[in-house]
Amino acid sequence: MVPSLFMMQRCLFPGAIGCKPSFILVKRYNCSSQKNARLQDDRWIPTVGLEIHAQINSQSKLFSSAKNQFMAPPNSLVSNFDASIPGTLPVINKECVRKAVRTGLALNCKIQKTSFFDRKHYFYSDMPQGYQITQYKHPIAKNGYLHYPTADGSVVKRVKIEQIQLEQDSGKSMHEEGQVTLIDLNRAGVGLMEIVTAPEVSSAGDACAFLKELYGILMRIGTCDGKLAEGQFRVDANISIAQQKTKLGTRVEVKNISGFKHIHNVIEYEIKRQIRIVEEGGIVESETRAFDYETGFTVSMRDKEIKQDYRFMPEPNLPPLHVYDDSSVTSLSNPSSVINVDQERRNLPKLPADIRGHLIESFHLSFVEAEFLTNRNMENYFIEVMECAHNLNPTVVWNWIKMHVIAHMVEYNLSSIEECYVSARDLAALLLLLHNNEINAETAHLTFTTAIQTRQHPDKIVEENNWKMISDKETVTKLCEDAIATLQCTDAKALSGYDADKPKSKASKQAIKRVIMLVRKNTNDKIHTGVAKDVTMKLLNYKRTS
Amino acid sequence: MSSTDILMKPLVSVLQMLRNRVISTEELLHRTYTRINETKSLNAFVSVVEKNDNLEFCIKDDRSSILKGIPFAVKDNFSTRNISTTCASNMLRNYVPTYSATVVKKLTDAGGTLMGKTNLDEFAMGVGTVDSIIGPTRNPWQYDFQHPNPDDWYIAGGSSGGSAVAVATGASYFALGSDTGGSVRLPASFCGVVGLKPTYGSLSRHGLISLVNSMDVPGILARCVDDVVFIYNILSGNDPRDSTTVQGKVEKVVIEENPSVKDLVVGIPKQYHGPDVSPEIIDCWKWAADIFSNNGAKVVEVSLPHTQYSIVCYHVLCCGEVASNMARYDGLQYGHRSDGGFTEEMYAKSRNEGFNESVRGRITAGNYFLLRRNYRKYYEKAQKVRRLIQTDIKKVFDKGSGKNSGVDVLLAPVTVSTAPQYKTFAQKTNSYRTVEHDIYTQSANMAGVPAISVPVRLSQAKLPISLQLLASNFNEGTLLRAAKFLENASSFQHPKFDF
Structure with a gap:
């Protein structure tokens, strides 16, 4: 030097x-x-x-x-x-x-x-x-x-x-x-x-x-x-x-x-x-x-x-540059000291076009979605999530990677997906909880952030924090029925505005909201509001028509 | 001078004396420094290493090394760590490398003592060692040490003239030169020492400042063939820093005391019988052919039909590579730098002041040959001719291709005459001198084959006449054996110069 x-x-x-x-x-x-x-x-x-x-x-x-x-x-x-x-x-x-x-x-x-x-x-x-x-x-x-x-x-x-x-x-x-x-x-x-x-x-x-x-x-x-x-x-x-x-x-x-x-x-x-x-x-x-x-x-x-x-x-100071192939390399005394083109060809990874094709074909991602994953070397992560949880919608998974995983990598200055604190397996578990309505989107996000901080499995996080929602239809129906009954007794006006023909009207929404609020109160906020909403609507519809 | 001048003894016997403590390394160095001083007027050295530095070094040395502190000299175009390396050019007047050339390092690692850097023609472009920033080097033969005449002396030959003179006078036991078109063999022949140009690629060029990369090769100058063999065995071999060096191991050369040439076929290239060759040299050549023949070798006439094109071909290739190699000397990182002006102006001025006329001339010619419109006409054609010359030589050495082939060594003159006088030589242009004196030496560089110059006898004017032997690639063993035979047969005497 x-x-x-x-x-x-x-x-x-x-x-x-x-x-x-x-x-x-x-x-x-x-x-x-x-x-x-x-x-x-x-x-x-x-x-x-x-x-x-x-x-x-x-x-x-x-x-x-x-x-x-x-x-x-x-x-x-x-x-x-x-x-x-x-x-x-x-x-x-x-x-x-x-x-x-x-x-x-x-x-x-x-x-x-x-x-x-x-x-x-x-x-x-x-x-x-x-x-x-x-x-x-x-x-x-x-x-x-x-x-x-x-x-x-x-x-x-x-x-x-x-x-x-x-x-x-x-x-x-x-x-x-x-x-x-x-x-x-x-x-x-x-x-x-x-x-x-x-x-x-x-x-x-x-x-x-x-x-x-x-x-x-x-x-x-x-x-x-x-x-x-x-x-x-x-x-x-x-x-x-x-x-x-x-x-x-x-x-x-x-x-x-x-x-x-x-x-x-x-x-x-x-x-x-x-x-x-x-x-x-x-x-x-x-x-x-x-x-x-x-x-x-x-x-x-x-x-x-x-x-x-x-x-x-x-250039007179450099002899001709030789590279070899499988057949010519055998004649050399020290084959490992040279470049074997055939060996290099075998060692080539899958190229972006093939990877995109695979993502589009197997998971029905759009070109843009497939390109997004490929350019970021994230296709294996995506595929692993999908393999762990077949039921998931690929676009939902893709969105989660795009929104949450990338944000996490940027925040923690991680250069490759391998360094991500949430493994594909864990993300799959988390998205399954979401998919099965055991948690809602908000809790899912909270769980993801907690997983990054504590490096714990999402199931465990949800379990320990008692974040699991009541989403089982039978239980939810029971809870909603109880709430409707209570409201009918205590505050009959609360439900009177509901119009089965116009479930999206302000008055209808107000009625549903009152039911949900009561259920949340009764369940200590453990109710899956999405499920409860559907059930309440059905119950109210039923009540009106009957 | 004492009658048994230890400085003129063969390397191998001095090593024996050092081993037996007949003499100490310190004593040897003192004597060598004295000799360098005595011969100062010959101008063989561009720079001499400080005595104290070397004494310190040799006291530290434990005598177990191969060279045991033996003094040697190096042409001033080999990089030497912390020792200025000028190429005898204004351009590198103040340049001090931070590393040593592989061949220099091998010698110092083997325990040799570097005495100094020897004179050359600027950037090794020349055949006389006259175009140098420190002035010309003088040939010790027929030189009046007591009353030196400023004009009346013989040239040392070049471009490794300083190395040849240092060896001839005992100022070093051996020296490194560089041989691109004959720059080791020519001064060796003029100064009556042995000069080996090894096979291209057998010695590393790493650290040798390039003249023509595809022909340059470090050469060894010594007073006898045995000493050349000894040093060659230290230096030859692969160097990972020079991609053009030989892959794998190089056989060590071993030569018998009185080698036989019975099994050899000696070729006499008929095209070398030029009209310009002096009759004395022709006569010596004939004598040598007879000696080989009389001792059982088969002597045959061979043809190298493209010899006549070698000069012009060499000129084009040499200038092209020179133009390219010299492009780095822009005064930015190292070397001479002129003040002021825009960048291009500064380049032009620095280069104009840094290079002598001969170097500038070759650069201009080289750039002309390399122009897109001229490349095919000159450079490409010269490359083709080079291939023909290579093929000529290859064919001659090829054992399996019938008539006019199967030769082991070629026997030829080194040059057309003995050392010319400075006053006649100085009248001719650098390029004319090159044409005249490199004519029989260039082919070996074009083909890459090893060649050696061996002093044989004295001319009437009491100047050394030498002959050249060539062998096929990496066949130094055969070459040096034939050289040793010729040396034995000729019993050339190294003179006692009257310092």
């Missing part, structure tokens, strides 16, 4: 004097004329291709043993190699390769048994080598595809995945006030998977739907932590418009967008900007633009105005 002092002196420098933010504004398209633009939009076919930079959640960096971790003190996770100290050499991190292979498999790619690394040259202060090690010509995975549901789940679309390449992330430049640039190399050399799609997406909505599906897959297979605010899932969008489907227009690249909402806005904005230019008789320039998070505009990036020549060349 480089001593932090060395880096602080030499790297956290008040230098690069005069280095200005690399964005300048060129021309802003005014969003307020949206109405106008929408009218013209139909004549244009937008095409979007996406490049996703997903940070691999490996322990250490792609080519060095420095830790991969966010929010560490600046330049504290920098090995000699990451700082481009002369004489250091890259050593591939097998874990990154494994995760790229898994990702490739999940995206239906053909995994390349041999892939190569290249150097991509450009001078940028947060890229200390003066080049990025990437896979330009022979990436680890090629020719895949992904089926993704549109936002409401009504249609499933398909996008071709051109390739997945392993590459290094750059460091971070922080342009401070006072024209000083500070460099933090903690991120420099962290492994990225660049996932490149074919230009096949035709709207901002579809692009987001695709990205969400992709994101869900990466989360599910555990190859990327996906913290958007930390830049672990960044998107470059190539956007063009044309009048015919067969012809592509000049493409504009918008770089480095994080967050689905932003991506949606960028694509929407850029499509409109391009239409506006063309409609006004202009020509869309092939350029690289950046998204300005503050204004919501895309702006031309001055640095890249001149077309970069990256002067690619093979």
Whole structure:
């Protein structure tokens, strides 16, 4: 490791004097004329291709043993190699390769048994080598595809995945006030998977739907932590418009967008900007633009105005990267030391689409409900609740998870459902009590909160607190009859307003309420009011008609 | 100088003396420091490790180590922890690494004493050890130590000239150099020492500051083949920090005192009979072929048809990798940094001031070759030619492919002439000199095969003439055996320089 002092002196420098933010504004398209633009939009076919930079959640960096971790003190996770100290050499991190292979498999790619690394040259202060090690010509995975549901789940679309390449992330430049640039190399050399799609997406909505599906897959297979605010899932969008489907227009690249909402806005904005230019008789320039998070505009990036020549060349310090399969691995003396693609395929978990399908089919959840559970890794919890208590209505269970379980996890800052204080089994018991009218909704909520605090079984909580309600029909009928009789004797007017034809009238309700109040009083508040209400209504109806 | 100069003795016998306490490590170090001082005018060292630091180290050392405090030197492009590593360049004038190269660490771990860092052409780009920030290194042969003439001396050869001179004068028992196109073998031949360029991947490059990653290999310079073998056995093997090193174990090389060459087939590459080769060298070459033949080896003429393209191919590949490798020197994290200006301005200024003309020239050429529009025309083509040269050499060594093959070692000149005088050499451009002197050495780097330069006799001008042997990949055993045979046969005498 480089001593932090060395880096602080030499790297956290008040230098690069005069280095200005690399964005300048060129021309802003005014969003307020949206109405106008929408009218013209139909004549244009937008095409979007996406490049996703997903940070691999490996322990250490792609080519060095420095830790991969966010929010560490600046330049504290920098090995000699990451700082481009002369004489250091890259050593591939097998874990990154494994995760790229898994990702490739999940995206239906053909995994390349041999892939190569290249150097991509450009001078940028947060890229200390003066080049990025990437896979330009022979990436680890090629020719895949992904089926993704549109936002409401009504249609499933398909996008071709051109390739997945392993590459290094750059460091971070922080342009401070006072024209000083500070460099933090903690991120420099962290492994990225660049996932490149074919230009096949035709709207901002579809692009987001695709990205969400992709994101869900990466989360599910555990190859990327996906913290958007930390830049672990960044998107470059190539956007063009044309009048015919067969012809592509000049493409504009918008770089480095994080967050689905932003991506949606960028694509929407850029499509409109391009239409506006063309409609006004202009020509869309092939350029690289950046998204300005503050204004919501895309702006031309001055640095890249001149077309970069990256002067690619093979990385000479890394031998070809080999992965194996069941048949080729047998010839090796130490098969456990290599990546076996077949083994990785067998180890892949169920992917979100399958899980959603299962939830929809077996429990008749809606797409949105199924997606909700899947995205939060809660499907097993849900399924377990349902298995413990077959009678429960899946939507009721889903609602309980959505309302109460999630609220509890947020309150206790729990990151996964496994940490939840109320197990699926316990929730099932609780919901059964509710289902059987042994407790009402209010008590159910109270029991849930108590279960979180005391970690006791709901049955026990209800038992010990004597919260169980009188809901048995015979007993309730008896109690209600008694109450009606009492009222008739003591306060005959109380029931006189009840009208069997209009049970929802104010007077009828008032009458029912009086009965219930008395029953509650007589039972020390243990009556299940819902059941009592039904019974009372029936009794009163009977009395009137008889 | 005493008549039995212990500093000129073979490593193995000095180790014996240390073991038997005929001499102490301290005494050996004192003498070596004296020698470094005596030969200061040769300018072999960029920096010398403080005497007290080393004495402290060797007193702590318990003599049970393999190298028992034996002094050695390292070319100044190998990273050495807490010791400046300049690459003889203004760019790294004040650069002090925080780690040591694997090969250096292996030597110090084995108990060797690092005396200092030796001179080279800036970033190892050159064949003379003349393009250095500390000035040129001078060849001790025919050098007037008493009345040095500023112009009239012979060059040491390069780029590992400092290491060759340190070994030739007894300022070190052995030294590390780096060989990318001949940078160990050429100065070894000019200075009359043995210089081994091992198989690519048999020695770790971790910590060696890159010139051409796909050809660089740490090399060993010593005064006799046995010493080279001894050090090679310490250094060879896999290094997890260098992914291009050999996987698995490397066999230790064992050479007999008087090895036989009866079972060997010695190839004479006919394309190496260039018109520029001096008659003295041709004559020496013929003599050596006869010696092999007379001792039972089968000597055959072989063809390496793509030899003539090697120079231009090497030039393109070398410049491309140089352009890439030098991109890191932007003055931000380390190295020379100019003041002021915008970032790009600062880069440009720092690099312009930090690199000499020859380095800048190669960077410019390399970037040109790598441009998208030129890549296929130059870089890709050069890679293809490299493959042809590799195939040539592979075929020659391949035992199973019939005629013109099945050779164990190739016997060839190292270069076209003996060491030239500085005044003639200095008139030519760096690139011309490279073309002239690297012509017979580059092929080994292109193919990755091991090669060695062995001093054989003196020229009429009393300068060393050396010959080169090459073997197939990881066949150091055969190579060093043939080298030992040649050494025995030639009985080359290390001179007593008149310090």
